[in-house]
Amino acid sequence: MQLTVNGQRREVTHPDEMLVWVLRDELGLTGTHYGCGIGACGSCTVLIGGQVTRACLTPASAAAGREVTTVEGLARGERLHPVQQAFLENPLQCGWCLPGHLMSAAALLERTTDPTPAQIEEAAGINLCRCGGYNSIRRAVARAAELKRGGL
Ligand code: FES
Ligand code: FES
Numbered sequence: 330m331q332l333t334v335n336g337q338r339r340e341v342t343h344p345d346e347m348l349v350w351v352l353r354d355e356l357g358l359t360g361t362h363y364g365c366g367i368g369a370c371g372s373c374t375v376l377i378g379g380q381v382t383r384a385c386l387t388p389a390s391a392a393a394g395r396e397v398t399t400v401e402g403l404a405r406g407e408r409l410h411p412v413q414q415a416f417l418e419n420p421l422q423c424g425w426c427l428p429g430h431l432m433s434a435a436a437l438l439e440r441t442t443d444p445t446p447a448q449i450e451e452a453a454g455i456n457l458c459r460c461g462g463y464n465s466i467r468r469a470v471a472r473a474a475e476l477k478r479g480g481l
Contacts, residue, residue: 332392334358335402341389348392349373349384352399360400360428364457371456374429375399381436381455400428403435410435411481415473422460429456434470442477444470 330344334356341351352358352375364372366385373384376398377391403410409417412434421427430453437444437452444452453466 330390330393332389332397333395334397335399336396344390344393345388347385348375348382348387348389348397351389352384352397358399358401362425362428364425369457370426370459371429371433372426374432374456376432376436379436379439381433398432398435400431403431409481411438411476412469412473414476414481415469418472419465419469421458421462421465426456426458426460426462430458430466430469434473437470438474438477442474444474449474 330341331338332341334352339356341355343351343355349361349363352361353363361375361384362372363385364370368383368386371383375382375384377387378395403413412431416427416431433452433455437448441448449467449470452470453463458466
């Protein structure tokens, strides 16, 4: 089966396997992290067709014919995505949760570059941060929106 991941067609041989393992083990895209495996922590979050998706609960076959975006697909060459720049400015402790937060924030900014506090709260709260870095995460999401509005 073929998948489109970060704009590239990739052959996968275990379509029934959960997407997180296909990405990490078959395609070498280890930026997507595995945490709980039960859909609770969000460290495995990727976008499928622009929708925030838990890759630990989603078979790779469910992404057939749709665009999968992982954290590796956010930058455009040397140009960082606004959420990457914003999280660089607002660092987290261990970073295990980071790919999920980046992907949730990126999805939010596709919907709006002027998110309300409630939308920022939702984007920050959809994924768990075991280090309790939510203040930094909220600041990063707001900063990412500002950067995107400024054209980054
Ligand atoms: S690893 Fe998928 S939600 Fe925790
Ligand atoms: S920074 Fe450690 S889990 Fe979020």
